[in-house]
Amino acid sequence: MPGILDNIKSLFTYKPAAKQGFELLEGRHEGIDRENTPEAHNIKATEEDKETTPEAGSSKTMNDSSNKDNDKSASTKQKQNSKVSNELTYNLDKINKEFASSYNADIITRKFKICNRTDSFIANIDGMVDRTLISDFIIRPLMDSSNFNEYFNKSHLTSMVDYINDSVISVSELDKVMDYDIILSRILNGDTALFVDGCDACLMINTRGYEKRSIDKPIIENVVMGSQEGFTEHLRTNITLIRKIIKNKNLISEMLNIGDANHAFCAVLYLNGIANQEVVKEVKRRIKSINADFINGDGMLGQYIEDSPFSLFPQNLVTERPDRAASFLMDGKVIIIAEGTPFAEAVPITFYHLLQTSEDSMLRWQYGTFLRIIRVFGLLVSTLLPAMYVALVMFHQEMIPTELLASIARTKENVPFPTIVEILLLEISFELIREGGIRVPGVIGQTLGIIGALILGQAAVAAGLVSPILIIVVAVTGLGSFAIPNYPLGIGLRMIRFFFTLMAGIIGFYGISIALFLVACLTCNMKSFGVPFLSPVVPKSKANPDLILRQPIWRQDSRPDFLNVPNRKRQPKVSRGWTQQNNTEDDK
Amino acid sequence: MIKEGKIGVQEAISLITITIAVKVCFTSPAYVAAITGPASWYMTLISAMTAMIGFTFLYHLLKLFPNKDLVQAFELSMGRVLGFVFTIILSVFLLLNTAVFVREFAEVLKVYVFPLTPLSFLIIFSMAAAAIACFIGLESIARAARLFAYMLLIGFISVILLAMPTYNYHYLFPFWGHGFDKTVLIGLVRSSFYGEVILIGIFAGSMQGISHIRKTGYISIAISGITTSLTLLTTIMAFNYATAQETTSRLYELTRIIQIGNFLQRLDPIFLFTWCIGSLLYLSIMTYCTLTTYSKAFRIQDSRPLIIPLLIIVFTLSMLPDNLVQVTDYVHFLRQYGWTIYFSLPAIALITAALRKKRGVQDGA
Numbered sequence: 038m039p040g041i042l043d044n045i046k047s048l049f050t051y052k053p054a055a056k057q058g059f060e061l062l063e064g065r066h067e068g069i070d071r072e073n074t075p076e077a078h079n080i081k082a083t084e085e086d087k088e089t090t091p092e093a094g095s096s097k098t099m100n101d102s103s104n105k106d107n108d109k110s111a112s113t114k115q116k117q118n119s120k121v122s123n124e125l126t127y128n129l130d131k132i133n134k135e136f137a138s139s140y141n142a143d144i145i146t147r148k149f150k151i152c153n154r155t156d157s158f159i160a161n162i163d164g165m166v167d168r169t170l171i172s173d174f175i176i177r178p179l180m181d182s183s184n185f186n187e188y189f190n191k192s193h194l195t196s197m198v199d200y201i202n203d204s205v206i207s208v209s210e211l212d213k214v215m216d217y218d219i220i221l222s223r224i225l226n227g228d229t230a231l232f233v234d235g236c237d238a239c240l241m242i243n244t245r246g247y248e249k250r251s252i253d254k255p256i257i258e259n260v261v262m263g264s265q266e267g268f269t270e271h272l273r274t275n276i277t278l279i280r281k282i283i284k285n286k287n288l289i290s291e292m293l294n295i296g297d298a299n300h301a302f303c304a305v306l307y308l309n310g311i312a313n314q315e316v317v318k319e320v321k322r323r324i325k326s327i328n329a330d331f332i333n334g335d336g337m338l339g340q341y342i343e344d345s346p347f348s349l350f351p352q353n354l355v356t357e358r359p360d361r362a363a364s365f366l367m368d369g370k371v372i373i374i375a376e377g378t379p380f381a382e383a384v385p386i387t388f389y390h391l392l393q394t395s396e397d398s399m400l401r402w403q404y405g406t407f408l409r410i411i412r413v414f415g416l417l418v419s420t421l422l423p424a425m426y427v428a429l430v431m432f433h434q435e436m437i438p439t440e441l442l443a444s445i446a447r448t449k450e451n452v453p454f455p456t457i458v459e460i461l462l463l464e465i466s467f468e469l470i471r472e473g474g475i476r477v478p479g480v481i482g483q484t485l486g487i488i489g490a491l492i493l494g495q496a497a498v499a500a501g502l503v504s505p506i507l508i509i510v511v512a513v514t515g516l517g518s519f520a521i522p523n524y525p526l527g528i529g530l531r532m533i534r535f536f537f538t539l540m541a542g543i544i545g546f547y548g549i550s551i552a553l554f555l556v557a558c559l560t561c562n563m564k565s566f567g568v569p570f571l572s573p574v575v576p577k578s579k580a581n582p583d584l585i586l587r588q589p590i591w592r593q594d595s596r597p598d599f600l601n602v603p604n605r606k607r608q609p610k611v612s613r614g615w616t617q618q619n620n621t622e623d624d625k
Numbered sequence: 626m627i628k629e630g631k632i633g634v635q636e637a638i639s640l641i642t643i644t645i646a647v648k649v650c651f652t653s654p655a656y657v658a659a660i661t662g663p664a665s666w667y668m669t670l671i672s673a674m675t676a677m678i679g680f681t682f683l684y685h686l687l688k689l690f691p692n693k694d695l696v697q698a699f700e701l702s703m704g705r706v707l708g709f710v711f712t713i714i715l716s717v718f719l720l721l722n723t724a725v726f727v728r729e730f731a732e733v734l735k736v737y738v739f740p741l742t743p744l745s746f747l748i749i750f751s752m753a754a755a756a757i758a759c760f761i762g763l764e765s766i767a768r769a770a771r772l773f774a775y776m777l778l779i780g781f782i783s784v785i786l787l788a789m790p791t792y793n794y795h796y797l798f799p800f801w802g803h804g805f806d807k808t809v810l811i812g813l814v815r816s817s818f819y820g821e822v823i824l825i826g827i828f829a830g831s832m833q834g835i836s837h838i839r840k841t842g843y844i845s846i847a848i849s850g851i852t853t854s855l856t857l858l859t860t861i862m863a864f865n866y867a868t869a870q871e872t873t874s875r876l877y878e879l880t881r882i883i884q885i886g887n888f889l890q891r892l893d894p895i896f897l898f899t900w901c902i903g904s905l906l907y908l909s910i911m912t913y914c915t916l917t918t919y920s921k922a923f924r925i926q927d928s929r930p931l932i933i934p935l936l937i938i939v940f941t942l943s944m945l946p947d948n949l950v951q952v953t954d955y956v957h958f959l960r961q962y963g964w965t966i967y968f969s970l971p972a973i974a975l976i977t978a979a980l981r982k983k984r985g986v987q988d989g990a
Binding site for chain 2: 569
C-alpha cells in the first residue's frame with residue numbers, strides 16, 4: 038500500500054534524476070584507474086619500459102643536451118629500481134606495489150625473523166605454491182637458531198643469503214636473483230622469493246605446487262595398439278613424458294617466453310645432431326619475435342608462427358601423444374610445447390604427415406598400409422563425393438547407369454529443390470549436428486548425433502525435402518571425414534568440400550577440375566618452415582617408403598631428405614642382424 | 626616479378642609433356658587422319674624426331690649462354706634491337722597459340738559435354754584459373770603438373786586399355802597411308818606440334834643447369850611423342866581412318882565407346898578430369914610464358930599487374946573466330962607453320978652467335 042502511494046506521489050513531485058547504470062564509455066584514460074596504483078595496473082609495464090629505452094636512445098640525436106641528461110638519469114634510476122635493494126622495507130614496498138597487494142588477494146607476503154635476529158619476508162602467490170614445503174622446509178629451518186650457529190660463529194664470512202642457500206634451506210632448486218623482472222616472473226610461476234634485510238639479492242625457491250590434471254588417455258588421437266598416455270596442460274609434465282621415451286642426452290629443451298601479459302612459457306625441443314639447426318634457429322626466431330599479450334597453448338602459438346595464415350591446410354602438426362612427438366623428434370623435426378593445452382606441435386611437416394597416425398608404425402606394415410589407404414579413400418570421399426554427385430545429377434546424367442538414373446529420378450520427383458540446394462541444406466544440417474554434438478555435454482551430445490542423423494534424415498525424406506540417395510551421399514561423406522586422423526585437416530577439408538560442391542553445381546566436372554587445379558596450385562605453393570608442403574612427392578626428394586604405402590619397418594632406414602638433417606641414417610641397411618648370422622654357429 | 630623459383634627435372638618434364646600432349650585430346654588428330662590416313666601414328670614420331678633436332682638448336686644456344694634464358698640469349702647473340710624483335714615475335718606467337726587453344730578447348734567441351742553453356746562462360750572459367758595460377762608462379766604450376774602427371778598418365782593408359790575390345794588391327798592398313806614421302810613431309814612440317822618445348826628456354830633461368838635443360842627437352846618430346854603416337858594408333862584401330870577424320874575429338878570418342886559390363890557404359894565424364902586439368906596446365910604455363918617474354922622484352926620488373934589485361938586480350942582473341950571450323954583452320958595453320966617461330970628463331974640466334982663469336986660467361990670463370 039505505501040508503495041502505491043509513493044508511486045502516485047512521484048507522478049506529481051520533483052525528484053532528481055537517478056544515477057545511471059554502468060556504461061562502458063571511451064574516456065581520456067582508456068580504462069586506467071588513476072586513483073589506484075597505476076603501475077600495478079599496467080600489465081605490460083615491463084615490456085613497455087624495454088621498448089621505450091631504445092626509443093629514448095634514438096631520440097637522443099634530436100633532443101638537446103638537457104634532455105640527454107634527463108634520459109640518462111631516468112634510465113639509471115630505472116635500473117636501480119629494477120634491482121633488489123639492501124633495505125627490506127623498500128623490497129617489501131616494491132613487491133606490494135607491483136602486485137597491488139592492498140587489493141590483490143592472491144599475493145602473500147609473510148614477514149618473520151631469521152634466527153630470531155634478522156628481518157626477512159617471503160613472497161609468493163596463493164594457490165600456486167606447496168604450503169607444506171614452505172612451512173616445513175623454508176620457514177622452519179630459517180627460524181631455527183641452531184642452523185645459524187656456524188654463520189654467527191664465523192662472524193659473517195659470507196652473506197646471509199649465500200649461507201642460507203648453502204646450508205639452511207633443504208629444497209632441491211633455489212638460486213640467487215637480483216633482477217626484479219626475473220623475480221616477478223618467477224613468483225608468478227609459483228616460486229617463492231625470500232628477501233633478507235641487508236642483502237641486495239633474493240633467493241628464489243622452487244615451491245611450485247599448483248593443482249594440475251593427471252596424465253590421461255588421449256582424447257582425439259585414440260589408438261587401439263600403442264601408448265595410452267596423452268599430454269596434459271602442464272609444460273614440465275609434457276617434457277618429462279617425452280624424455281621418458283627418448284632417454285638421450287642430446288635431447289635439448291629450450292624455454293622461451295611467450296605472451297607479454299600472461300608470461301607463459303613454451304619449450305622448443307629438438308635432438309642435437311639430428312635436427313637441422315637452421316630449422317631450430319628459425320623456430321626460435323619466430324617465437325622470440327612474437328609480440329602478443331596473451332598466448333595460451335599451442336593452438337594460439339601455432340597461428341603466430343605458421344607460414345601461410347590464409348591457407349585452409351594446417352602447416353604445424355598438433356599432437357596430444359608423447360610417443361608421436363618423440364617419433365617426430367627422432368625424424369629431425371622440432372617440437373614446440375606451450376603451456377596451457379595438452380598438445381605439442383611438430384614442425385616442419387608435410388601433407389602426408391597429416392594422414393598418418395602413431396598406430397601405423399605399431400602395426401605390421403600390411404595393416405598400416407591398409408589403414409592408410411582407407412584414410413586416403415576417406416579423404417577423397419569427404420572432399421569430392423557431394424561434388425561428384427551434384428555434377429553427375431545436374432550435368433552428366435549419361436554416366437549414371439539407366440536403372441540407377443531411373444531410381445534417382447523417381448525419388449527426386451517429389452523434391453521441389455534443385456540438387457545443389459538439397460545437398461547444401463543437408464550438408465549444413467550435418468555440420469550443425471556435428472558441431473552441436475561436440476558442444477552439448479556428454480551423453481546428450483552422442484544422443485543428439487544419433488537423433489539428428491536418423492530422425493532428421495528420415496523426416497526430411499518423408500517431408501519430400503531431400504531425396505533418399507542424398508542422405509546416403511552425405512552420410513558416407515561424413516564417415517569419410519571421420520576417417521581423417523588430423524582434426525584441423527578435417528575441418529579444412531570440410532570447408533573445401535563446399536567450394537568443390539559449388540563449382541560442381543555451377544559447371545559440373547569441369548568446375549571440379551578447376552577447383553582441383555586451383556587447390557593443387559595453392560597447396561604446391563605452401564611451405565612449412567621452409568619445407569614444401571607436398572614434399573617428398575613435389576618437389577621429389579628421397580624419403581622412407583612410409584608415405585601412404587608402408588613398407589616393413591626394417592626397410593625404413595633413413596630420415597626424410599627434405600629436412601636436410603645432418604644425420605640421415607636411421608639404421609643400417611641390414612638392421613635385422615640375425616638374418617645375416619649363421620644358424621650353425623648358434624647351434625654350436 | 627612473379628615468383629619464379631626453382632624447378633627440377635621431373636617437374637619440368639611433367640609440365641612440358643602435358644603441355645605438348647594435351648593437344649591430342651582436341652581437333653588435331655582428326656585433321657591428321659585426313660592428311661596422312663592410317664600412317665598418322667608414325668608420322669607423329671617423325672615430327673617428334675624433327676622437334677628433337679629443333680630443340681638441339683635451342684639447347685646449343687642456351688649452352689653458349691649459361692645461366693641465361695632464351696630472351697637474354699636472343700639479346701646477347703643478336704643485340705638489343707633484334708633480340709627485342711625476336712622476343713616480341715615469340716611473345717605474340719605464344720599469345721595467339723593460347724587464344725586459339727582456349728577457344729578450341731571450349732568448343733570441344735561444348736560439343737561433347739556442355740551443349741547449352743555459352744562459350745564465353747566456359748572460357749572465362751579457364752581464364753580465371755589460369756590467372757590465379759600465374760599469380761602463384763611458375764614453381765607452383767610446375768609442381769602441380771608433377772602432382773597431376775601420374776593421374777593423367779593413369780587416365781590415359783586406362784582409356785587405351787579399356788577400349789581394347791574395340792580395336793581392329795586391319796584398320797592400320799594401308800600401312801604407308803597416302804604415300805611414305807607425303808607422310809615424311811607432313812611429319813617434318815608438323816614438328817610444330819612439339820614446339821612448346823621452347824618453353825624450357827623461357828624458364829631456363831629456373832632450371833638447375835644445362836644438363837637438366839637437355840634432359841627435360843629430349844625426354845619431354847620422347848614421352849609426348851609416344852603418347853601422341855599411341856593415341857593416333859589406337860583411335861585409328863578403333864574407328865578406321867575414314868571415320869577418325871570426321872570426329873571432332875578422337876580421344877574423347879574413344880572414351881565414349883568404352884563399355885565395362887552392363888552397369889558401366891559411359892565413363893567419358895571421368896576422363897574429362899584428365900582433359901580439363903591438362904588443358905588448365907597448358908593455359909597457365911602458356912599465359913605465364915607469354916607474360917614473361919613480354920615483360921622481359923620491355924624490362925618490366927613486376928608483371929603481375931599485366932595478368933588480367935593479358936587474359937582479357939586472350940579472351941577477346943579467342944572469341945574472334947565465328948565457329949569451330951574456323952578455329953580448326955587456325956589450329957592447323959599454327960601446327961603447319963609454328964616451327965618457323967619455335968625452332969627457327971633459336972636456330973637463327975645460334976647461327977648469329979656463332980658468326981659473331983658471342984659467348985656467355987661460365988660461372989666461376
